[in-house]
Amino acid sequence: xxxxxxxxxxxxxxxxxxxxxxxxxxxxxxxxxxxxxxxxxxxxxxxxxxxxxxxxxxxxxxxxxxxxxxxxxxxxxxxxxxxxxxxxxxxxxxxxxxxxxxxxxxxxxxxxxxxxxxxxxxxxxxxxxxxxxxxxxxxxxxxxxxxxxxxxx
Amino acid sequence: xxxxxxxxxxxxxxxxxxxxxxxxxxxxxxxxxxxxxxxxxxxxxxxxxxxxxxxxxxxxxxxxxxxxxxxxxxxxxxxxxxxxxxxxxxxxxxxxxxxxxxxxxxxxxxxxxxxxxxxxxxxxxxxxxxxxxxxxxxxxxxxxxxxxxxxxxxxx
Numbered sequence: 500x501x502x503x504x505x506x507x508x509x510x511x512x513x514x515x516x517x518x519x520x521x522x523x524x525x526x527x528x529x530x531x532x533x534x535x536x537x538x539x540x541x542x543x544x545x546x547x548x549x550x551x552x553x554x555x556x557x558x559x560x561x562x563x564x565x566x567x568x569x570x571x572x573x574x575x576x577x578x579x580x581x582x583x584x585x586x587x588x589x590x591x592x593x594x595x596x597x598x599x600x601x602x603x604x605x606x607x608x609x610x611x612x613x614x615x616x617x618x619x620x621x622x623x624x625x626x627x628x629x630x631x632x633x634x635x636x637x638x639x640x641x642x643x644x645x646x647x648x649x650x651x652x
Numbered sequence: 653x654x655x656x657x658x659x660x661x662x663x664x665x666x667x668x669x670x671x672x673x674x675x676x677x678x679x680x681x682x683x684x685x686x687x688x689x690x691x692x693x694x695x696x697x698x699x700x701x702x703x704x705x706x707x708x709x710x711x712x713x714x715x716x717x718x719x720x721x722x723x724x725x726x727x728x729x730x731x732x733x734x735x736x737x738x739x740x741x742x743x744x745x746x747x748x749x750x751x752x753x754x755x756x757x758x759x760x761x762x763x764x765x766x767x768x769x770x771x772x773x774x775x776x777x778x779x780x781x782x783x784x785x786x787x788x789x790x791x792x793x794x795x796x797x798x799x800x801x802x803x804x805x806x807x808x
């Protein structure tokens with residue numbers, strides 16, 4: 500997978516998250532995986548079609564998801580990852596991915612994104628791509644978001 | 653004008669392909685509105701829909717049904733879990749492809765496209781699709797039950 504395709508997603512995280520109140524956005528480890536076994540409590544999935552095809556999955560712990568939702572809702576306490584918090588996280592993922600799609604358009608690639616799907620569970624194995632998946636840790640003040648990109652031209 | 657999910661087209665695609673690929677008869681149940689949380693039976697394939705309308709398809713089964721179907725599709729037994737996941741993703745892809753072609757033929761202005769499949773395998777999997785209105789049909793087969801959910805943003 501071309502790493503040039505990943506940078507638009509990282510750039511989108513760096514640009515969109517602060518707009519939602521998250522600061523100190525830093526990139527952590529990068530790994531390549533064939534199959535994904537996630538220990539994250541929450542995964543939000545968005546599919547891509549047209550010039551770039553594939554999937555992007557955002558993984559977060561329950562605590563990080565609630566922290567982010569709370570930040571997005573002006574500091575309101577979020578004791579449970581309820582429907583409102585799920586909606587907030589889905590919206591965040593939508594905004595980041597839409598921003599990434601705009602970045603990709605600047606590279607001459609036309610991209611359509613699907614609506615976000617939020618998945619929770621235990622001992623989850625996720626396969627988002629037939630080709631390799633690039634896994635990038637993104638640190639924020641609210642916790643770590645794991646960006647999983649499995650896309651190709 | 654209410655915008656439907658065209659789920660019957662995907663159900664037909666599923667029945668047709670189960671017949672062709674596994675020589676099995678499927679019996680579809682009623683179409684019901686999907687509750688906010690879709691509870692998976694263990695293996696869920698999620699495929700996104702983009703175009704004039706956007707949404708997603710979920711094909712959901714338990715591992716035993718997935719195993720049985722995969723064995724028939726591949727013509728061999730003793731498959732690794734990886735192979736089963738691959739087979740189910742491919743099956744969902746084929747069914748979704750047939751479904752989307754029928755929708756596009758019916759409504760030529762939609763130009764719907766599919767995203768590649770994602771497969772989630774695990775325990776207590778709950779799937780939520782905010783802003784999506786979906787319908788679900790459960791299809792009984794000799795290998796077990798297959799559930800298909802189709803939903804779009806907005807719509808009925």
